[in-house]
Amino acid sequence: xxxxxxxxxxxxxxxxxxxxxxxxxxxxxxxxxxxxxxxxxxxxxxxxxxxxxxxxxxxxxxxxxxxxxxxxxxxxxxxxxxxxxxxxxxxxxxxxxxxxxxxxxxxxxxxxxxxxxxxxxxxxxxxxxxxxxxxxxxxxxxxxxxxxxxxxxxxxxxxxxxxxxxxxxxxxxxxxxxxxxxxxxxxxxxxxxxxxxxxxxxxxxxxxxxxxxxxxxxxxxxxxxxxxxxxxxxxxxxxxxxxxxxxxxxxxxxxxxxxxxxxxxxxxxxxxxxxxxxxxxxxxxxxxxxxxxxxxxxxxxxxxxxxxxxxxxxxxxxx
Amino acid sequence: xxxxxxxxxxxxxxxxxxxxxxxxxxxxxxxxxxxxxxxxxxxxxxxxxxxxxxxxxxxxxxxxxxxxxxxxxxxxxxxxxxxxxxxxxxxxxxxxxxxxxxxxxxxxxxxxxxxxxxxxxxxxxxxxxxxxxxxxxxxxxxxxxxxxxxxxxxxxxxxxxxxxxxxxxxxxxxxxxxxxxxxxxxxxxxxxxxxxxxxxxxxxxxxxxxxxxxxxxxxxxxxxxxxxxxxxxxxxxxxxxxxxxxxxxxxxxxxxxxxxxxxxxxxxxxxxxxxxxxxxxxxxxxxxxxxxxxxxxxxxxxxxxxxxxxxxxxxxxxxxxxxxxxxxxxxxxxxxxxxxxxxxxxxxxxxxxxxxxxxxxxxxxxxxxxxxxxxxxxxxxxxxxxxxxxxxxxxxxxxxxxxxxxxxxxxxxxxxxxxxxxxxxxxxxxxxxxxxxxxxxxxxxxxxxxxxxxxxxxxxxxxxxxxxxxxxxxxxxxxxxxxxxxxxxxxxxxxxxxxxxxxxxxxxxxxxxxxxxxxxxxxxxxxxxxxxxxxxxx
Numbered sequence: 001x002x003x004x005x006x007x008x009x010x011x012x013x014x015x016x017x018x019x020x021x022x023x024x025x026x027x028x029x030x031x032x033x034x035x036x037x038x039x040x041x042x043x044x045x046x047x048x049x050x051x052x053x054x055x056x057x058x059x060x061x062x063x064x065x066x067x068x069x070x071x072x073x074x075x076x077x078x079x080x081x082x083x084x085x086x087x088x089x090x091x092x093x094x095x096x097x098x099x100x101x102x103x104x105x106x107x108x109x110x111x112x113x114x115x116x117x118x119x120x121x122x123x124x125x126x127x128x129x130x131x132x133x134x135x136x137x138x139x140x141x142x143x144x145x146x147x148x149x150x151x152x153x154x155x156x157x158x159x160x161x162x163x164x165x166x167x168x169x170x171x172x173x174x175x176x177x178x179x180x181x182x183x184x185x186x187x188x189x190x191x192x193x194x195x196x197x198x199x200x201x202x203x204x205x206x207x208x209x210x211x212x213x214x215x216x217x218x219x220x221x222x223x224x225x226x227x228x229x230x231x232x233x234x235x236x237x238x239x240x241x242x243x244x245x246x247x248x249x250x251x252x253x254x255x256x257x258x259x260x261x262x263x264x265x266x267x268x269x270x271x272x273x274x275x276x277x278x279x280x281x282x283x284x285x286x287x288x289x290x291x292x293x294x295x296x297x298x299x300x301x302x303x304x305x306x307x308x309x310x311x312x313x314x315x316x317x318x319x
Numbered sequence: 320x321x322x323x324x325x326x327x328x329x330x331x332x333x334x335x336x337x338x339x340x341x342x343x344x345x346x347x348x349x350x351x352x353x354x355x356x357x358x359x360x361x362x363x364x365x366x367x368x369x370x371x372x373x374x375x376x377x378x379x380x381x382x383x384x385x386x387x388x389x390x391x392x393x394x395x396x397x398x399x400x401x402x403x404x405x406x407x408x409x410x411x412x413x414x415x416x417x418x419x420x421x422x423x424x425x426x427x428x429x430x431x432x433x434x435x436x437x438x439x440x441x442x443x444x445x446x447x448x449x450x451x452x453x454x455x456x457x458x459x460x461x462x463x464x465x466x467x468x469x470x471x472x473x474x475x476x477x478x479x480x481x482x483x484x485x486x487x488x489x490x491x492x493x494x495x496x497x498x499x500x501x502x503x504x505x506x507x508x509x510x511x512x513x514x515x516x517x518x519x520x521x522x523x524x525x526x527x528x529x530x531x532x533x534x535x536x537x538x539x540x541x542x543x544x545x546x547x548x549x550x551x552x553x554x555x556x557x558x559x560x561x562x563x564x565x566x567x568x569x570x571x572x573x574x575x576x577x578x579x580x581x582x583x584x585x586x587x588x589x590x591x592x593x594x595x596x597x598x599x600x601x602x603x604x605x606x607x608x609x610x611x612x613x614x615x616x617x618x619x620x621x622x623x624x625x626x627x628x629x630x631x632x633x634x635x636x637x638x639x640x641x642x643x644x645x646x647x648x649x650x651x652x653x654x655x656x657x658x659x660x661x662x663x664x665x666x667x668x669x670x671x672x673x674x675x676x677x678x679x680x681x682x683x684x685x686x687x688x689x690x691x692x693x694x695x696x697x698x699x700x701x702x703x704x705x706x707x708x709x710x711x712x713x714x715x716x717x718x719x720x721x722x723x724x725x726x727x728x729x730x731x732x733x734x735x736x737x738x739x740x741x742x743x744x745x746x747x748x749x750x751x752x753x754x755x756x757x758x759x760x761x762x763x764x765x766x767x768x769x770x771x772x773x774x775x776x777x778x779x780x781x782x783x784x785x786x787x788x789x790x791x792x793x794x795x796x797x798x799x800x801x802x803x804x805x806x807x808x809x810x811x812x813x814x815x816x817x818x819x820x821x822x823x824x825x826x827x828x829x830x831x832x833x834x835x836x837x838x839x840x841x842x843x844x845x846x847x848x849x850x851x852x853x854x855x856x857x
Contacts, residue, residue, distance in 0.1 A: 212379075214420035221376060222435040222486075223408035236425040312470040313424060 008305055015301045022293040023075070027068050030282050030289075058084070075290065081283040085276070090287045094269065096173065098291060101261075101268040104184055105253035108191040113246060116196045117235075120203025120242075125230050127208060136204075139197030151190045151263040158186065169264040187264045191257060195249040202245040206238030213237070240307035247303030251296045322389075323493050323526045324350040324373060324411075329386035331368055331377065331550075341384070343368055343550040350494065355520050355527045357541030357558070359534055359573070361765035362736075365550035366530040367416075370496040373528060374411050375403045391493055408435040412487040416499040418479035422471035428479075429467025432486045441490055454485040458515045476628070477508030484515050495519065496528045501536060505627040505792060506836035509536070513838075513845055516540050532766055534573050535838040538562060539845035546570050558842050572767060574840065590618040591651075592754050592786045593639065598648030600638050609634050609810040612648070616754060619784040623801035625791060625833070631810040632790045636756050639788070640674060653753060670700045673747035677759035679739035683731040689716070689742055690727050696749040715745045719775060737768035744775065748783075756788045761796055773800055794837045798822070806830050 042054060055061050059070070074081060080090035119139070123132045142150065159167040165185045175183070210216065211234055219233045220226075258270035269288055276284035331343035343365040350356050358366045368381065375395035377383050388395040390411060395403060412435075415421040423431060433447030442450075448467070455463035458481045471479060480500055487495050497516060501509040517540055520527050531537045537544055537558075544561050546553040546569065554567045565571045593616040599607045609631040616622045626632045637643035639650060641661030650657045653671065658664050676682040683692055693712045697703040703711060713723040719741040731739060740760060747755050757776070761769035777800060780787065791797060797804060797818075804822075805815040806829065814827040821830065838844060 214415060214417060215423040217378070218413070218415060218421040219423070219434075221371075221374060221407055221413045222438075223404045223406070224434065224438055225404065228438070233423050233425075237423065311424070313472045 004308065007308065011301055011304055015297050018297055019290075019294055022297075023072055023290055024068070026286055026289045026293070027064075027071065030286055031064055033280070033282075071286065075287070080287040083276075083281050083284050085279045085281045085284075090283050093272065093284060094287055094291060097267055097269045097272050100171065100266065101254055101257070101270065103180070104187060104191070104257070104266065104268060105250065107181065107184060108188045108195070108253055109250055111188070112192045112196050112249070113199065115192070116199035117203055117242070119196070120200045121207060121230050121235060123200065123204040124207035124211065124234070125227060127204075132204075136201070139200055142193040143197040147190060147194055147259050148263050150193050151186070151260060154186050154190055155263075167264070169266040171267065184264075184266070187257075187260050187266055190260055190263075191253060195253065199242070199245050199249055203238070203242050206241045207234045210234045210238045236310065239310040243303045243307045243310065247299045251299045254295050254299075255292045321351055322349040323352055323391055324348075324528075325387070325389040326369075326373065327387040327389075329369070329372060329388065330384040331365070331372060331381060332384045333381045335380070339382070339384070341550070342381070343372070346386075346547075346550075346552060348545060348555075350526045350528065352493075352526055353520060353524050354543070355516070355529055355541045357537035357544040358528060358530045358547060359532065359537050359544055360547035360553075361532055361767060363549065364547040366532075366547055367498050368550075369547075370498050370528055370530050371413070373494070373496055374407050374413060376407065405439070408492070409439045409441065409490040410492055411494040411496065412490065412492040414480075414483050414487045414495060414497045414500045416502055418483040419471065419476060421483060422479060424471055427468050427470055428474065428482050432467060432482070432489050435486075436490050439490055447489065451485060451489070454488055455482070457518070458485055459511055460485075477504050477511065480504060480508070480512055481515060484512065484519075488519065492525070494526045494528070496530070498530045499532070502531070502533075506794065506838075507627065507832060509838070510836055510845070510848065513539055514849055517845070533838070534562075535840045538840055538842045539838055546573070562840060562842065589620070592616050592618050592653060593788070594651040595639065596649050596651075598635075598638055598645045598650065600634060600643050600645050602643070607646075607810065609638070609807075611811060612638070613812065614805060614815075616786045616788055618753075618786055619780060620802040621780065621787040621789055621800055622803045622805060623789045623791060623797040624805050624807065625794065625797055626807035627792055627833075629809075630807040632792075632807050633758060634810075635807075636674070636758055636788070636790055639756065640672065666700070670696075670750045671753045672756070673750050673752040673754075674756045674758065675740070675743050675747055675760045678763055679736060679743050680763075682743050683739055685730070685732045687731060688727070689729055689731065689734075692731060692742055693745050693749050696746060700750050711749070715748055718748060718779065719745045721745075735768075736764050737771060740764060740772050741775065744772075744779070748779065752785060754786045754788065756790070758790045759792070760789075762791070762793060769796075776800065794833065806833065 042051060046054075052061075059067060071081070078091065080094065082089055083093060119135055123135045126132045155167045158165050166183060167186065169183045169187050171180050171183050207230060211230075216229060216233055219229045224233070254269075256270075257268065258274055260266070261268040261271045262274075269291070273285065273288045273292075275281075276288070326349070327347045329343060329346045330341060332339040333342045334340075346365075346369055348356060348369075358369060360366050368378070371378065372383055372388060373390070375383070375388060375390075375398060383396055386396060390406060393406065395406065398406075422428065429448055429451050432451040433444050436442050436447045436450075437444055451467055452463050455466060460466050460478055460481055466474070466478070467482070474482060484495075484497075484500065500516070501512050504512065513536065516527065516529065519525055520540075527540075529537055529541050534544075541558050543555065544558050545555040546561075546567070548569055553569050554561070554565070556566075561570065562574065565574055593614070595612060595614045598612040599610045601607045612635055614622070614624075614635070624632045624635060634643060638645045641657070641659065641664055644659040644661075650659065652668060657668060661669075690709075690712055693715055694708050697708050697711055712727060716723040716726055721738065721741055726734075726738075731742065734742065743760075760776075761772055764772065773796065776787065779785065787800075789796070789801060801818050803816065804818055806813050806821070806827070808829050814821060814830050822834070824831075826834065835848065
């Protein structure tokens with residue numbers, strides 16, 4: 001157990017270093033964006049003096065490494081600075097939207113992950129039969145369509161034609177949990193269709209891979225039922241690749257859902273990021289970029305640790 | 320009818336080259352209560368396939384084509400999957416060759432024991448686990464109350480194999496199929512498992528099929544022995560009768576493989592090729608895996624380095640080749656001191672010391688032809704290319720007794736295990752070495768094939784006067800080819816000397832145990848040994 005703690009500790013350290021490097025990259029990337037914030041914000045008619053004053057007020061005249069140090073220091077202390085566009089604190093702006101993004105991602109994950117695992121196991125169980133091919137074809141078709149296409153199909157079916165769910169996922173902070181869930185059914189469903197195929201196919205492949213092992217043959221020879229063999233003998237040994245795919249998809253659900261947010265006008269973090277880039281609202285861009293990276297790295301870290309814990313050999317390894 | 324198992328006219332087929340082809344032809348056998356039937360043959364003889372067929376089971380890509388399998392009055396051929404499932408594990412169970420691979424790494428050993436009886440509805444978890452402890456104790460597993468609660472990777476190979484024997488007994492089946500249960504074990508552990516098999520069948524009045532390629536092993540436990548070759552019956556007879564009067568030539572060949580070869584003496588004035596003194600090495604940096612290793616190898620002679628798994632014998636090979644640099648001591652090769660690290664050594668020193676490995680499958684590049692494999696050292700060490708290389712490769716193929724026209728263009732994957740090992744030998748020969756280190760070169764091969772390889776190595780030594788350092792855990796091999804024997808235990812050399820000195824008493828205590836553990840072709844050998852042991856314990 002001590003070794004595992006050591007290993008986890010090391011992974012966390014490596015993650016911190018990665019986040020630091022990413023913060024550098026984000027800062028440099030934003031630095032390299034063409035154009036000048038002061039000029040953009042103040043418009044064409046601004047006199048050079050006002051521009052100069054504005055730059056001074058925002059500390060844009062200082063050399064980059066000092067600004068980077070100050071930015072990182074503030075960020076670590078939870079102060080993300082103020083938006084250039086409207087002067088509101090970035091933390092508040094991002095906080096609510098990040099909450100919305102996580103809410104949508106988690107609700108989707110709660111449906112998609114069990115669904116994918118169960119479908120994967122069933123597909124492995126009925127390997128190479130009509131049923132297996134049906135599951136594969138269906139999920140693959142959904143993955144092949146662009147997300148907005150699935151979204152519009154769902155809207156035209158479930159909200160325009162039958163009028164069951166709202167086509168716009170508008171939520172505000174005062175809404176209760178029930179009405180919130182009701183509001184996000186369609187985007188959540190769209191995302192489920194997008195991510196399930198990937199996870200399901202990985203589960204199926206990992207299980208089938210394990211089914212060739214000697215211990216599966218042993219279980220069969222012991223007279224254990226096929227379904228139990230798949231769920232209790234094969235599945236635990238195929239967890240590691242599955243966990244990694246789940247992590248990648250979770251990351252996608254948080255970081256990559258801009259299009260779905262736009263289609264359903266959902267106030268998530270992705271939409272904020274896109275808006276802010278258009279407006280050259282650099283503090284917001286930097287902060288959301290860094291938040292995304294932290295989420296992404298955290299998910300991968302969690303996947304690493306979980307797949308380590310799922311394997312008794314690694315759990316007690318001597319590394 | 321008092322036959323527990325009756326197999327009649329069994330045919331099995333495998334699917335390859337796009338069609339079903341027969342692999343087992345017309346096998347009939349029967350098994351009574353309290354009886355052990357040995358199935359013996361080389362790989363490809365169909366032993367395991369028949370063993371599994373006795374449970375109505377065929378591996379992926381195989382099928383039972385025709386015949387009848389009657390288990391205690393119930394016909395298994397053509398029975399439904401559900402009917403077969405009910406029988407498997409509860410009436411007839413199986414002990415696989417590799418316990419390490421056959422235990423599920425994700426579950427504790429005792430949970431895997433109790434799974435079958437609980438699943439078949441014979442007892443609940445608590446009862447099953449109580450019985451497991453009892454059986455673990457009977458099979459002399461250390462710490463029987465606790466050992467089951469470990470994960471498979473926390474047990475040694477010998478312990479796992481016994482835990483698997485215990486698992487096979489969990490539902491009190493009538494028949495247990497033992498498929499090479501001791502092949503992967505050291506000789507000393509093998510005895511524990513053999514004793515367990517005997518106890519189960521004799522005292523508990525069960526029946527067993529015992530599958531192996533080692534006639535001496537099966538002679539200890541089986542009442543009757545069935546010799547198989549290429550899926551066909553060669554002969555079947557009572558054990559004593561079969562050993563005394565084998566009718567078929569093939570059986571006689573199997574019986575003969577353990578004969579001793581002539582001794583070569585070692586003279587003090589013979590050239591010392593390799594001389595290592597006081598060598599130690601470590602993997603971790605603080606704990607030495609081997610220590611105080613002193614060893615000399617002389618020209619034209621074979622030194623056998625013997626020990627059980629984990630004794631450090633392969634580590635010694637790594638130190639000599641420089642893969643694992645020694646932390647102290649000296650390694651002298653052909654009269655001069657070798658640098659400890661591989662990368663500090665000269666090309667010519669590398670050339671003069673070659674290695675042959677345990678697994679010819681992994682030692683050869685699957686994408687290369689025989690020509691490329693043998694041609695590589697020719698080009699690397701001597702710069703020989705083109706026509707000259709082609710001629711030399713052909714010469715080498717003749718040396719290893721393979722027809723050049725037939726083999727030179729083939730991919731290494733198209734060869735059998737024995738042929739692959741011969742190619743590995745040719746590759747080593749191509750460098751014209753003074754010393755070849757052979758690391759368990761025959762342990763992955765069938766008995767007769769291994770015999771051929773040993774013969775070849777012997778002939779090559781007579782021709783070229785190379786020295787061999789032969790690393791092995793198989794004392795039969797040692798007896799067959801060594802001039803000098805070095806015995807290792809827990810990273811140290813416990814005894815070394817000329818073969819006849821080591822093999823004749825008095826021995827070091829450990830040497831004695833090791834030698835006494837090698838099965839002899841005498842059906843009473845195990846009983847005598849167990850009796851002797853029991854009397855010394857009391």
